[in-house]
Amino acid sequence: MAFTRRILYSPVKPLRPLLLDEAPEEWNLFGPDYRRQQVAEWLFRKRAGSIGEMSNLPTGVRQHLEAAYDFTALRPARVTGSADTTRKLLWELRSGDYVESVLIPASPDLFGERSDRFTLCLSTQVGCAYGCKFCASGLEGWKRNLTPGEIVAQILETERVTGKKINNLVFMGMGEPLANYENLMKALTIINASWGVGIGARHITISTSGLAPQIRELSEQPLQIRLALSLHGATDEVRQQIMPVNRKYPLTVLLEACADYQAKKRKMMTLEYILIEGVNDSAEQAAILAKHARRLHAKVNLIPYNTVEGLEWRRPSDFSIDRFAGVLTGARVTATVRREKGHDIDAACGQLRLKQLKVDRDELPEVSRIKG
Ligand code: SAH
Ligand code: SF4
Numbered sequence: 422m423a424f425t426r427r428i429l430y431s432p433v434k435p436l437r438p439l440l441l442d443e444a445p446e447e448w449n450l451f452g453p454d455y456r457r458q459q460v461a462e463w464l465f466r467k468r469a470g471s472i473g474e475m476s477n478l479p480t481g482v483r484q485h486l487e488a489a490y491d492f493t494a495l496r497p498a499r500v501t502g503s504a505d506t507t508r509k510l511l512w513e514l515r516s517g518d519y520v521e522s523v524l525i526p527a528s529p530d531l532f533g534e535r536s537d538r539f540t541l542c543l544s545t546q547v548g549c550a551y552g553c554k555f556c557a558s559g560l561e562g563w564k565r566n567l568t569p570g571e572i573v574a575q576i577l578e579t580e581r582v583t584g585k586k587i588n589n590l591v592f593m594g595m596g597e598p599l600a601n602y603e604n605l606m607k608a609l610t611i612i613n614a615s616w617g618v619g620i621g622a623r624h625i626t627i628s629t630s631g632l633a634p635q636i637r638e639l640s641e642q643p644l645q646i647r648l649a650l651s652l653h654g655a656t657d658e659v660r661q662q663i664m665p666v667n668r669k670y671p672l673t674v675l676l677e678a679c680a681d682y683q684a685k686k687r688k689m690m691t692l693e694y695i696l697i698e699g700v701n702d703s704a705e706q707a708a709i710l711a712k713h714a715r716r717l718h719a720k721v722n723l724i725p726y727n728t729v730e731g732l733e734w735r736r737p738s739d740f741s742i743d744r745f746a747g748v749l750t751g752a753r754v755t756a757t758v759r760r761e762k763g764h765d766i767d768a769a770c771g772q773l774r775l776k777q778l779k780v781d782r783d784e785l786p787e788v789s790r791i792k793g
Contacts, residue, residue, distance in 0.1 A: 441570030494574035520544040522575045540589040546596025558595045566601040572608035593628040599635035633670040633678040640682040649691040655709035698737040707748035720755040
């Protein structure tokens with residue numbers, strides 16, 4: 422009988438914590454208190470590429486940190502787009518999983534001058550458990566939560582790779598941010614802190630498919646973060662056709678939680694609404710959506726559907742899109758149509774990773790991977 426070698430145990434070692442997973446006061450570090458400040462400076466100001474570079478730390482301290490922590494959270498596996506356009510970054514994590522970020526420059530102003538404002542769209546999970554029928558992230562199911570450091574590292578690495586300073590964040594990449602609540606909050610502390618990345622809460626938007634209990638929890642904490650709700654259907658009937666989460670938190674429960682959030686935070690929230698042909702693009706849905714928006718003092722962001730390979734959904738005609746937007750503005754609701762900037766480089770949620778997974782499976786030769 423032929424001898425076949427079977428691998429019973431995966432040789433993958435458990436992940437150690439990252440320095441970026443913890444706030445300075447939590448670091449396993451000995452010596453005087455200013456050491457923590459020095460390490461934070463190396464991480465966030467001088468942007469050290471390793472613990473070894475932290476030259477004002479005694480060798481013993483560096484060795485201790487190297488034994489206790491991993492330093493590099495992710496490496497760029499693929500970068501698409503050019504310096505002046507939307508850039509899509511596919512990251513390979515220590516676990517071998519992929520997540521993505523998208524860097525979006527602000528449009529040039531009226532005088533054609535280049536703006537220095539950059540928004541980064543971040544991922545919070547590998548895959549997603551919520552299985553919205555139109556979304557590439559949900560197609561492969563949920564794999565794991567990102568750690569706080571893996572969330573923060575997307576910002577630092579994007580700045581390193583592109584040389585751009587990021588001043589705005591949207592949690593609209595892969596995953597459901599509020600399903601990774603604890604790690605997200607920890608990442609936000611590090612992102613918001615003056616010793617950390619230093620991006621103000623007003624410049625941070627969390628997008629959720631509608632986890633009502635976590636929306637309530639978010640309204641209890643002090644950071645003035647902006648909230649975007651992925652509504653995509655104005656009635657339960659339409660919404661649950663495409664978003665299974667609606668069965669768990671139907672619209673009455675969800676909109677009540679959002680109304681409370683709005684009342685507590687006094688911030689204008691955004692309702693995101695993907696327009697999918699023949700599913701949710703009727704004038705009737707628009708009229709009901711307008712009512713929800715007025716109740717929540719929300720503006721509406723209309724997103725013509727970005728086609729996903731393997732899925733049947735289509736974006737409506739420009740005529741239907743304009744008709745839908747017209748019903749909203751006619752009801753005195755602020756509505757913008759987002760003509761997807763990253764359309765040509767698979768910038769919608771989860772699409773680049775999906776392609777990479779297919780490549781890894783089929784070993785297609787045409788995708789060049791950057792050696793990091
Ligand atoms: N899980 C969160 C955040 C990530 S998705 C959420 O659902 O809100 C970010 C946004 O991209 C959501 O509004 C989502 O519905 C939208 N989206 C997903 N797939 C899309 C597609 N193919 N075209 C356009 N928008 C899409
Ligand atoms: Fe998950 Fe959001 Fe995609 Fe729905 S739209 S599957 S919640 S990432």
